[in-house]
Amino acid sequence: MESELKKYLLEQCRDWMLKEEIKVLMRLGLTEHGETVTRKNALVEYKMELLYGFQDKKVNDLASLGKTLAEERIAKRILKDNPNILNNCSNCGKLARTPKAQQCRYCGNKWFNKKL
Numbered sequence: 494m495e496s497e498l499k500k501y502l503l504e505q506c507r508d509w510m511l512k513e514e515i516k517v518l519m520r521l522g523l524t525e526h527g528e529t530v531t532r533k534n535a536l537v538e539y540k541m542e543l544l545y546g547f548q549d550k551k552v553n554d555l556a557s558l559g560k561t562l563a564e565e566r567i568a569k570r571i572l573k574d575n576p577n578i579l580n581n582c583s584n585c586g587k588l589a590r591t592p593k594a595q596q597c598r599y600c601g602n603k604w605f606n607k608k609l
């Protein structure tokens with residue numbers, strides 16, 4: 494059937510449809526829309542889960558401590574597992590800006606970066 498005619502019949506001739514025909518069209522329209530929404534939600538939920546780990550027990554346990562305690566715990570863990578991560582200036586002893594920095598932001602001293 495030609496599409497203009499089909500559109501005319503399906504959209505403009507509801508009063509001539511059987512009850513079951515109307516139900517079928519409504520249900521298929523709902524399903525079509527519903528599937529799109531469901532897929533979108535599933536994708537968003539998946540991405541959100543990847544990003545925030547709402548179903549990850551380790552993440553939930555740590556997050557439940559609150560920002561201050563969680564940050565403290567994370568910082569301590571990094572230092573404990575990577576004791577060489579501190580990059581102190583050999584001249585003034587102060588902490589460099591990053592673990593890979595090769596220049597002191599306080600006294601201007603420069604050095605070759607140690608391997609991490």
Ligand SMILES: [Zn+2]
Nearest residue numbers: 582585597600
């Ligand atoms: Zn320095």
